[in-house]
Amino acid sequence: MTLASDQNTDARGLSPLSLRMLELREPVFAEWMKKVSSSVKGAGSLPHPILINTLPTLYDNIAEALTPDYPRTGAASVTPSAAMEHGGERARLTNYEVTAVICEYQILRTTIFEVLEQHGVALGTHEVRIISTAIDGAVRESATAFSLAQAAFREQFVATLAHDLRSPLAAATASAQVIPYLRDFDKLEKVAGKIVENLGRIDKMIQDLLDTAVFQGGQRMSLHPSCFDIAELAGDVCEQAATVFGPRFELTGPSVHGWWDRDAIKRALENLISNAVKYGAPDTPVRISYQTYHERLLLSVHNRGDPIPPDQVESIFQVFRRATAARQGEKQGWGIGLPFVRSVAESHGGSIDVDSDQERGTTFAIDIPLDCRPFQNAPVLS
Structure with a gap:
């Protein structure tokens, strides 16, 4: 036969x-x-x-x-x-x-x-x-x-995007509709806060979509480098994360000044922290650390939980794709968070690395030069 x-x-x-x-x-x-x-x-x-x-x-x-x-x-x-x-x-x-x-x-x-x-x-x-x-x-x-x-895959992405946008948009609309009937200033302030919060969610989704269109087409991110202390930025991100997810974040590292795009690095770190919370073991610490070596910055986020299978590591960095465990689980997402992080790292003249094991846990590390300005014209992966 x-x-x-x-x-x-x-x-x-x-x-x-x-x-x-x-x-x-x-x-x-x-x-x-x-x-x-x-x-x-x-x-x-x-x-x-x-x-x-x-x-x-x-x-x-x-x-x-x-x-x-x-x-x-x-x-x-x-x-x-x-x-x-x-x-x-x-x-x-x-x-x-x-x-x-x-x-x-x-x-x-x-x-x-x-x-x-x-x-x-x-x-x-x-x-x-x-x-x-x-x-x-x-x-x-x-x-x-x-x-x-x-x-x-792209159609599924668009369908998910449309669905995800409707939720905060509906919440913002509902809050706006009750404003004319409110006479209590405290209640009015609370409703206005909900509107701002949901509009912020929508704005982040749209920004992610625009960034996706850029790096999916093999284009570089448009960076606006400035000199700042990564310790200050990481502290702000951890403080904001703690208000949402609770006090489970451990931050270690010295004061490190460098030339990077502040907003891009901030959003990349937020993505890695969100990813660690989403896929990490509940009620375990999420460690954020940073150090320098040979004029480079190594910024990492570590969590405990199920490891990423070795044959699926690369797929998590592909637009619209996630590892099998994530796709088959209950975690919702567009599959563009980690590709965005990779784009940020590469646009800064660096890269992103992942180490994942049942005993060691999972660590994502952004490895970039302390001064990204000389490397802004380096090619990036599409």
């Missing part, structure tokens, strides 16, 4: 070339995985079943197509389902760009020809054309499915 999509249980109808190609499936994919893991960004960290994906089915479909009278001729009968599923899974389960998906197929084509040649399997012009045409078709189908899945 083959792995082909028709699940053919009788190989007697296949040609010797098709049978030989089926016999060489494992050597082909052993070599393919080796090449892809070393040359396609993100492939090396994928678990084996995720990396191999639906490609063996595609491979066996191609093998069947090499039999002259077998009812599987032309790319249309070889690639659609397996290739579309491959593209969809790559969008959902990896951090690939569409170019990585295309590269995988290019490597598969080369590997097939190389392994067949190494094992003395001669291919005629017609057979070469069948294999190449099938893989070209798979590239088109996979790229289309990948793009559709990415579009779906």
Whole structure:
């Protein structure tokens, strides 16, 4: 029985070339995985079943197509389902760009020809054309499915955004509507405070959305560096967080003056603290610390709780994507907080690091130069 999509249980109808190609499936994919893991960004960290994906089915479909009278001729009968599923899974389960998906197929084509040649399997012009045409078709189908899945992620994001905006907007509207009927100044002040608070939530959501549009397009954040003390800023952020989440924040570090964008660093730190509270173990301390080394600032936020699986670390920095545990849990979010933090770090000429383990806890660290001004034109990741 083959792995082909028709699940053919009788190989007697296949040609010797098709049978030989089926016999060489494992050597082909052993070599393919080796090449892809070393040359396609993100492939090396994928678990084996995720990396191999639906490609063996595609491979066996191609093998069947090499039999002259077998009812599987032309790319249309070889690639659609397996290739579309491959593209969809790559969008959902990896951090690939569409170019990585295309590269995988290019490597598969080369590997097939190389392994067949190494094992003395001669291919005629017609057979070469069948294999190449099938893989070209798979590239088109996979790229289309990948793009559709990415579009779906964006639509989900927009739907979540619309839903999240309605809540504070409705609260602000309701508060505004009762103002004409209030005569008690204390009650009026309280209602006005609710309006300001909810409008602030809306403003932050819109600002996050604008920032997302910038760094998703590979553009740099527009920084406005000024010289300030990180100790003062971190103290203010922790004090504000304590009023919302309670006195669970531990701040350590000396006075450190540097040239950074105050608002961007503040919002990045707020995101990391919010993330630590959201996903950390309840009623455990959240530690914020900062230190300098070799003219750099290391600003970190640590929490206890379930660790981030190693194969999902990179996905949490992708726009609209979160780690599996977060997506499957009850925590709500847009999946743009950590990508924003990465954008802030990179725009300052630095980077962000994460260390996560059951015993060590989870630590996110912004590592940037003390003076970001010379590095504002450095490229950032899209």
